[in-house]
Amino acid sequence: MKGLYCRLGQTDADTKFVIQEMSLPANVDGHQVRVKMKACGLSPLDLKLLVDLGIQRDLIPVGREVAGVVLQVGSLVSSFHPDDEVVGILPLDYPWSGLCDVIDVDEHLLVHKPEKLSWICVAGAIRDGVCAYTALHTHARMAAGHTLLVMDGASTFGLLCIQLASYHGVKVLTTSHTPEQHTFLEKLQTSLARVIPVFEGSSDLLSDVLEETGGLGVDIVIDTGVRLQEDEGSNGNRLPHKHEVISVLGVGGHWVTSHQELQLDPPDCRLLHLKSASVTFLNQEVWTASTVQQGRYLHILKDIMEKMSSGILGPEPEEAVPLQDATVVMEMVQRCQKKSAIVQF
Structure with missing residues (x-):
């Protein structure tokens, strides 16, 4: 049984992705489920x-x-039977590659896949779906009537945040990084209060948000990264500056950030204090790195599948790559030349 693995080097440039032969135990014991892969x-x-x-x-x-x-x-398995269709996220310490033909997984890491959803769709959306739930429900505690600003709404993560928030009665604003993204977002069936262009020569984020909210600011901001210095990211797809994010927050607002090494200067902290606002960090691995709230995590996975099946959540379909191209594609993903990819078996 062959799978894709990362062989670490002394530097990032020395890191390689290789196909390695591995073997599974002869028998499936305890709470383990043997699964034939369809997409990864x-x-x-x-x-x-x-x-x-x-x-x-x-x-x-x-x-x-x-x-x-x-x-x-x-x-000991009670949740699944042979021929059930399942989906899940493997834990960080899992020993086998998800690109193997067959793998053994603990039943408590899987949920049933609705029959109407394609393999590619669920494999491509489950991680961003969990991130969207974590950002909006766990961290921001969103509620009907709140105002939300989603950075980069055309990404899979941004799109799922928009759809989930709109379903719960939240007023949603988002940003677009290219004219094509702007057109795509404006044509979404999900109602958006405003699409704010942030590409070169476009409008000002702060003034547009304050205009849309009557000068009050938004209740929640979700980013996919921020600039710590003014001269960072001068290209067209610029990230918002940390001061911009704090400035668009309203009183009692919540900023959910994906920036792992965020540094706030005293003036930034002072502004957050004046607004009685808070900052939380979105770690997409928090659920699989700890089993403290495993039941809640499985509930999130099930709800994502149900909402995708009913059409409430609908990520843009992504073209799958064949298994033989997985090594090359993964190198592109690791170098950030491609955000993600889906391999179909």
């Missing part, structure tokens, strides 16, 4: 996080968003 999502490896968690191996498995068909179940 590829996302960048956070090598620093693995070191922080003490997960150090010569070969790191690649491909953790998995979807497939149950072949066998262990003697």
